[in-house]
Amino acid sequence: LEEQRPLHIVTPLLESWKLSMAAGTTVFLKLENVQPTGSFKIRGIGRLCQEVAKKGCKHFVCPSGGNAGVAAAYAARNLGIPTTVVLPKGANSTLLQRLEREGAEVLMVGKVWDEANLKAQEMAKTDGWVNIPSFDHPMIWEGNGSIVHELKDTLGTRPGVIILSVGGGGLLAGVVAGMKQVGWQDVPIIAMETRGADSFNQAVQAGRLVTLPDITSMAKSLGAKTVAARALECTRECQIISEVVDDEEAVEAIERFLDDERMLVEPACGAALAAIYSGCLGRLQAEGRLSPSLGFIVVIVCGGNSIHRAELKELQARLGRS
Numbered sequence: 195l196e197e198q199r200p201l202h203i204v205t206p207l208l209e210s211w212k213l214s215m216a217a218g219t220t221v222f223l224k225l226e227n228v229q230p231t232g233s234f235k236i237r238g239i240g241r242l243c244q245e246v247a248k249k250g251c252k253h254f255v256c257p258s259g260g261n262a263g264v265a266a267a268y269a270a271r272n273l274g275i276p277t278t279v280v281l282p283k284g285a286n287s288t289l290l291q292r293l294e295r296e297g298a299e300v301l302m303v304g305k306v307w308d309e310a311n312l313k314a315q316e317m318a319k320t321d322g323w324v325n326i327p328s329f330d331h332p333m334i335w336e337g338n339g340s341i342v343h344e345l346k347d348t349l350g351t352r353p354g355v356i357i358l359s360v361g362g363g364g365l366l367a368g369v370v371a372g373m374k375q376v377g378w379q380d381v382p383i384i385a386m387e388t389r390g391a392d393s394f395n396q397a398v399q400a401g402r403l404v405t406l407p408d409i410t411s412m413a414k415s416l417g418a419k420t421v422a423a424r425a426l427e428c429t430r431e432c433q434i435i436s437e438v439v440d441d442e443e444a445v446e447a448i449e450r451f452l453d454d455e456r457m458l459v460e461p462a463c464g465a466a467l468a469a470i471y472s473g474c475l476g477r478l479q480a481e482g483r484l485s486p487s488l489g490f491i492v493v494i495v496c497g498g499n500s501i502h503r504a505e506l507k508e509l510q511a512r513l514g515r516s
């Protein structure tokens with residue numbers, strides 16, 4: 195079997211002079227927001243869907259806060275396999291239109307991702323149907339790890355730190371897998387979450403998995419009440435600094451990024467950018483938890499489809515921002 199063409203693209207690594215000024219050192223942005231499905235998800239989900247299709251799967255079912263669902267629907271269309279995406283109620287119309295354009299059947303079940311996940315697992319009991327998880331699967335981590343291989347190919351030398359955001363921990367687990375494959379396991383990672391979706395931070399503090407009672411952050415794409423066990427395990431293999439920002443800081447980061455780089459991203463992505471914009475990086479350096487001279491920094495701009503002008507205005511209004 196010839197090696198299947200991956201469904202994701204090699205994304206640009208953009209040097210951002212505005213973010214470099216804010217960080218006090220060179221910042222490179224890994225632009226996963228320009229992936230064909232609008233976020234990094236296609237790397238892991240696409241890889242899993244290709245593997246599962248080889249084993250004769252007849253129908254994908256994907257529980258998703260949104261972006262994983264778009265990735266599964268895109269992969270399914272490319273593989274010619276029907277797919278059902280199960281979303282929590284309240285998904286925005288752009289997302290629904292996108293899923294329909296990809297040919298997916300869409301079900302709205304429950305209030306948060308975890309309820310949609312239960313429904314998807316039940317549907318996957320149908321013979322020939324396979325549940326495509328959003329973040330908790332080794333093939334997803336393997337696929338997400340392709341980000342680090344591209345960073346190594348482009349940069350050659352290791353960054354001083356990699357900044358990313360955490361929902362269920364699939365991106366984090368993937369980056370750790372990739373770092374180990376390229377020999378960068380000693381590069382520190384800053385794992386960002388928003389308050390009210392900080393299931394990873396709570397798990398790190400407790401030293402065991404913690405299930406949040408609810409998702410109260412506006413960054414719904416980070417809305418997994420419990421992170422993958424693998425994500426917590428990663429903290430024992432790499433230096434992972436877990437940080438939490440408020441929704442306000444995530445939205446301010448969206449606004450500043452829009453001005454600085456003329457790209458509009460979800461609050462889930464604003465959380466990662468807030469590591470720099472909200473001064474969190476500088477504080478970690480001042481506290482001695484990160485080197486004062488980091489060389490250069492990589493921020494994974496994870497992207498996300500659930501954002502446009504109207505959505506941004508609504509986020510600003512809810513936060514009382516002009």
Ligand SMILES: COC[C@H](NCc1c(COP(=O)(O)O)cnc(C)c1O)C(=O)O
Nearest residue numbers: 258259261262361362363364365415498
């Ligand atoms: C509830 O949702 C989980 C997942 N979103 C995950 C996600 C993340 C976090 O990635 P993770 O840590 O889940 O692998 C970051 N940035 C963006 C834009 C995302 O969509 C989904 O779409 O189903």
